Amino acid sequence: xxxxxxxxxxxxxxxxxxxxxxxxxxxxxxxxxxxxxxxxxxxxxxxxxxxxxxxxxxxxxxxxxxxxxxxxxxxxxxxxxxxxxxxxxxxxxxxxxxxxxxxxxxxxxxxxxxxxxxxxxxxxxxxxxxxxxxxxxxxxxxxxxxxxxxxxxxxxxxxxxxxxxxxxxxxxxxxxxxxxxxxxxxxxxxxxxxxxxxxxxxxxxxxxxxxxxxxxxxxxxxxxxxxxxxxxxxxxxxxxxxxxxxxxxxxxxxxxxxxxxxxxxxxxxxxxxxxxxxxxxxxxxxxxxxxxxxxxxxxxxxxxxxxxxxxxxxxxxxxxxxxxxxxxxxxxxxxxxxxxxxxxxxxxxxxxxxxxxxxxxxxxxxxxxxxxxxxxxxxxxxxxxxxxxxxxxxxxxxxxxxxxxxxxxxxxxxxxxxxxxxxxxxxxxxxxxxxxxxxxxxxxxxxxxxxxxxxxxxxxxxxxxxxxxxxxxxxxxxxxxxxxxxxxxxxxxxxxxxxxxxxxxxxxxxxxxxxxxxxxxxxxxxxxxxxxxxxxxxxx
Numbered sequence: 001x002x003x004x005x006x007x008x009x010x011x012x013x014x015x016x017x018x019x020x021x022x023x024x025x026x027x028x029x030x031x032x033x034x035x036x037x038x039x040x041x042x043x044x045x046x047x048x049x050x051x052x053x054x055x056x057x058x059x060x061x062x063x064x065x066x067x068x069x070x071x072x073x074x075x076x077x078x079x080x081x082x083x084x085x086x087x088x089x090x091x092x093x094x095x096x097x098x099x100x101x102x103x104x105x106x107x108x109x110x111x112x113x114x115x116x117x118x119x120x121x122x123x124x125x126x127x128x129x130x131x132x133x134x135x136x137x138x139x140x141x142x143x144x145x146x147x148x149x150x151x152x153x154x155x156x157x158x159x160x161x162x163x164x165x166x167x168x169x170x171x172x173x174x175x176x177x178x179x180x181x182x183x184x185x186x187x188x189x190x191x192x193x194x195x196x197x198x199x200x201x202x203x204x205x206x207x208x209x210x211x212x213x214x215x216x217x218x219x220x221x222x223x224x225x226x227x228x229x230x231x232x233x234x235x236x237x238x239x240x241x242x243x244x245x246x247x248x249x250x251x252x253x254x255x256x257x258x259x260x261x262x263x264x265x266x267x268x269x270x271x272x273x274x275x276x277x278x279x280x281x282x283x284x285x286x287x288x289x290x291x292x293x294x295x296x297x298x299x300x301x302x303x304x305x306x307x308x309x310x311x312x313x314x315x316x317x318x319x320x321x322x323x324x325x326x327x328x329x330x331x332x333x334x335x336x337x338x339x340x341x342x343x344x345x346x347x348x349x350x351x352x353x354x355x356x357x358x359x360x361x362x363x364x365x366x367x368x369x370x371x372x373x374x375x376x377x378x379x380x381x382x383x384x385x386x387x388x389x390x391x392x393x394x395x396x397x398x399x400x401x402x403x404x405x406x407x408x409x410x411x412x413x414x415x416x417x418x419x420x421x422x423x424x425x426x427x428x429x430x431x432x433x434x435x436x437x438x439x440x441x442x443x444x445x446x447x448x449x450x451x452x453x454x455x456x457x458x459x460x461x462x463x464x465x466x467x468x469x470x471x472x473x474x475x476x477x478x479x480x481x482x483x484x485x486x487x488x489x490x491x492x493x494x495x496x497x498x499x500x501x502x503x504x505x506x507x508x509x510x511x512x513x514x515x516x517x518x519x520x521x522x523x524x525x526x527x528x529x530x531x532x533x534x535x536x537x538x539x540x
Contacts, residue, residue, distance in 0.1 A: 024049045024068040026507075026536050029059040031074040032515055036081050036485050036500040040478065048507040051289075051535030056503060077530060078515045080481065081500050082238030082508030083448045084488035087378055087397050087438030089164075090240040090266065091249050093231065094224030095216065096442050100129030102159060103442075106136060108143040111159065116151065126214050127152070129159040130442065132168070135305060135409045142191060145170045145199025158209050163443050165303035167206040169199050177208045187326040188308075203302040203326045221252060222261075229264045233540040235447050236510040236529040241267040241438065241492060243347065243378060244297040247276060257290040263539045265290045265508075267492040269297035269347050272335060281342055289506070289535065292492060295345035297378070298335055299326045301355035304381065304406065304413055309352035312384070316415040323352050333362055340366040340373075345493070347376040347397070353384045353421065360390035367393065374491055376436070380428060382414065383421045388431050395491050396428040397436040400454035400475075401444040407460075407469040419470075425455065426473040435475070436491045437483035448484060452516060453524040455480040461525060477517050507536035 024047040033043040035056065045062035047055040055062055063071075100118040105111050111132055119127055134140055148157050148170035156173035160166075174180070174197065181197060183190060188204030190197060201209065216224070232240060245253075245268045256262035270276050270293065277296070286293040301323055302308020307315055310323040325332075332348075339346045346363070350356040359377060367373050373393075380396040403423035411419050429435040437451055444450075453459070455475045458468035468474055475483065489499025498506050511531035516524060532540040 021067040022047075022049075022054070022065060024054060024066040025070065027062060027066055027068045027071045028079065029062065029071065029073050030076060031079045031511075032076055033079040033501060034081075034481065034517060035502065036481060037502050043501070046501065046507075048536040051507055051537070053501060053503050053505055053507050056501060074511060078512040078517075079501070080236075080510050080512065080516070081485040082498065082532075082534065083236045083484050083510055084239040084241065084492075084499065085232075085237050085438045085441070085446075085448065085451075086241050086436035086483070086488040086491060087243050087399060088240050088441045088446075089244065089443075090228050090232070090242040090264075091225060091245060091253075092164075093442045093446070094226070094228030095221075096130045097227045097231075098216075098220065098224060100127065100159070101131055102129050103131030103162065104136075105132055107138065108132075108147075111143070112147055112151065115148075115157065115159070119152075119155070125155065127155060127157045128213070129157075130164075131162050132159060133162040133305065140409070142166070142198065142200045143168055144193070145174075145197075148199065156212075158213070160206075161306055163303040163305050165203055165206075165308050166306035167201045167209060169201060169209055171199075173209055173212075174199070176212045179205075179208055183208075187324055187328075188302075189324070202306050203308045203324065221249070222256065225253065225256060225262060229262055231446055232264055233532045234529065235449075236512075236532055237264070237446070237448060238508040238510070238532060238534050239265040239267060239489075239492075239494075239498065241269065241488070243269050243349070243440075244271045245269065246271055247279060250291075250293060254286075254288070254291050257288065263290075263534050263537070265498075265534065266292070267295075267494070268293045269295045272296045272298045277335070277338065281338070281344065285343060292494060294343065294493060295347050295376075296335070296339060298332065298346065298348045300332060300348050300350040300359050301325050301352050304351055304410065307413065309382065310355040311352045311382070311414075311418075312354045312357065313418075315413055317412045322354070325355060325358075329358060332359070336362050336366045340370060345374055345376065347378050349378045351379050351381045353382045353418065356380060356383045357387055360387055360394060363394050364390060374493060376491055379440075381422060382418060383424065383428075385421045385424075385427075388421075388424075388427055391428050391431045394432070395434060395436060396425075396432060397438065397491065398423075398425055398428070399438050399440045399444060400425065400451050400458075400480075401439060403458060403469060404454045404460045405444065407465075423470065424473050425475055429475065429479060434487040434490060435479070435483050436488050437480065438488070447525075449516075449525050449527045451484065452477075452480050453521065455483070456524075457521045463522065481517070507533060509533050 047066040191200035301310035486499035
């Protein structure tokens, strides 16, 4: 529980021997501030100078100690540390905002209508889209390319599933990529029906089409980053942990940040490749006020929704199908061995219990002599309960809205027994002591209020199920807030500079129109952001 204001004055405010007030750039007063410090203390005011907190306490004490030309009375509004999305795809969000938005579609027919309307407006030579999910349709089966072939016989089309692990393409795209009945792919699938290619490509098979995508122009790439930033800042995010960036995009983000054109802070996980490993291991960690490059992102397996997650036993709804590892066990071991000799962090996408098992054991083997490595498992979605204890030293990075999105069909895929180790956030927290919360956007919605709600209530926005989905694995509000602030900062090696409102930390904070720690939980999704600040600067 958060401690009241009477505990604060001696702890926070730097008592000066001089009667002169210290000049500040900004003073916030009369606020309901959750500091998220080690003592879970509250405050009602703080002072900022040169982008950092310099004093924290009651309004009376702060006004006595500091003066500023800019003093904001928040009239009791709630203030949190800047919110951190612990796992997302920031750059992809912006790029997908330039394509057909298929999220929330309820049928394949609706997809066709959206693609036709998009093409009528844009008249492109290559149509891209993102966001469909066959699990939301009345007929919960993969679509085929037949209608796309009829409507667009000469224009390549590539429509990515919501989780980014399946792709629907037409014949024109298959021809451009050189995919036919004789094509063989490792770590993925070219889905066929009655011996014919359906147009569905899973995991590594998608890369063959991605390679022939027309490359975005510099102007389009810059606009994508700015569009993504604008969307995130409106929703209270001050740091995003992008789970997989190439060198060119990282350099562009750095350039825009240095020029002042991009304010949001980015924890960049480098997409693993031989070239990227060689370059960044030789270069070493890159750290500025707004960019941190000290980790690699690796994919172990695919996703549960597309049946690509690697399971120990077959899928309950598909005989003999185990999913697949998209990176070979040999390569995963080699990468882990290489990174264990460096200061770089290894962050591995692992969904299925087989993938999690291999990665957990590989981490344990390679990190025997390492301390404070903070290696992470991204998603940790289905874990064998007998292997939970591996998370003592390995950070679980999870996405609460995945649980509430997947609950309608996850048991069909897994069966009741494996569900005991699925979306087990509380169990993982109790083992590790920390848990990182994110969204995986644009797989899920960006809004961190939805993350908070899903983590605590374990319900979707319709309020289903009434008692919460496996509510025993729900988090309490304080744990959830930490998972979106200080624990996420810790997992990014940034807990000394952000994640809580404390003296000498960067003044990243957000202002809410309601008290997220006290309001009825079903009201949390309706909370609005009244202000987002990064380094003391109001950016929304």
